[in-house]
Amino acid sequence: MNPTIENMLQHVSVRDFIDQPITAEQKNSLLAAARHGALSEFVQAFSIIEITDKNLRDELSNITISSPHVKKADTFYVFVADLHRQATILRNHEMSLEPIKNMEPMIVSIIDTAIAAQNMAIAAESMGLGICYIGSLRNNINQVANLLHLPDFTIPLFGMTIGVPKFKNQLKPRMLKDNDVATNYYDESKFNDLSSYDRTVKDYYMNRKTHPTDTSWTDKNLAIFKEVHRPDIAEFLKKQGFSLK
Ligand SMILES: Cc1cc2nc3c(=O)[nH]c(=O)nc-3n(C[C@H](O)[C@H](O)[C@H](O)COP(=O)(O)O)c2cc1C
Structure with a gap:
């Protein structure tokens, strides 16, 4: 077994972090890893929003109910399935939006976003960082979309907390x-x-x-x-x- 797979087999969600910032270099690597996943038809139908504003973090954390670590983790990204760019391209060319409205491109955007996020997760864990996906943002998906000013053809799928682990659960x-x-x-x-x-x-x-x-x-x-x-x-x-x- 190689070190990449060994790291993957050690994955646990981390919800308790020490008060130590992730470096700018680490963040760049995490974002690069996310952006270099495979992509359905190269449409790159996702966006990543880092939440640095404390009040916004608190509001998002309150939406999750179950995930107070959203407030405390050093870094919090929201992963957005995003076909708004494609909508803009079509609008700019005065073309019909029907082809991006149906389920297939929506599934494409959800897959692209999940692959990007998992690439980031593996990269983070390879650096000794801990991550936790935050799907409970969807407890109030409308409010999340409003808070993040999300335009049409976007879906806030989940967040990801990242930090230096203080405590790790046993492997599930x-x-x-x-x-x-x-x-x-x-x-x-x-x-x-x-x-x-x-x-x-x-x-x-x-x-x-x-x-x-x-x-x-x-x-x-x-x-x-x-x-x-x-x-x-x-x-x-x-x-x-x-x-x-
Ligand atoms: C898409 C997704 C959404 C998740 N949402 C949450 C969440 O909102 N809060 C949380 O504490 N854990 C969340 N998790 C973590 C899961 O609970 C966890 O991955 C699962 O129980 C397996 O445990 P492990 O990751 O420690 O192996 C989420 C995981 C995924 C993949």
């Missing part, structure tokens, strides 16, 4: 290979045979040093998917100009 056990890797065809029986993995996850949660709980992976999913989350997302996307067709 991933699904067994049989549960999510198959050859040629989707393997319904293996992918859904989760009893062994449930025991592993239960063991992890019961024995971890912080907030031990008696829960399995199946239990967690039941809790997450027992009700519809963030029912306002589709309306927000329509407001941003997407047809959802």
Whole structure:
């Protein structure tokens, strides 16, 4: 195993940082790594907004509810799926916006943004920094869009806190290979045979040093998917100009 993969296998989300700034050089490297990911059709449909204003940070952190570390982390980026440039190009050429309104370019922009973010995450962890994605910004996606002055055809997908780790959780056990890797065809029986993995996850949660709980992976999913989350997302996307067709 090479050092890149070793680092990837050590990933844990970090939510507790020491009070030490990331250098300008480190930030440049992180942004360069993000910007050099693979890109769907080279459309580069993402933007990254660094939140340096303290009040704005606090407001965004309050939206997340669950992630107070947004206030404290040295660096906080918001990753925006962004087809506004393409909209501007089309408008400047007096062309129809219909082709960017449908689901396909929206998916493209979401994929490009996620790849950029994960490139940044791997780069940060390779420098000994800790990261945590912040999807809970979508608790109030309309307010986030307003606070960041986001134009049409943009989606604030998630944030990422970055800093020097103070505390790291124990590694969370991933699904067994049989549960999510198959050859040629989707393997319904293996992918859904989760009893062994449930025991592993239960063991992890019961024995971890912080907030031990008696829960399995199946239990967690039941809790997450027992009700519809963030029912306002589709309306927000329509407001941003997407047809959802
Ligand atoms: C897109 C995305 C959004 C996430 N949003 C949050 C969040 O809002 N707050 C948080 O504390 N963790 C968040 N996480 C971190 C996940 O909870 C974490 O990655 C997962 O539980 C696995 O744990 P690990 O990263 O420590 O291995 C998010 C992760 C991803 C990929």
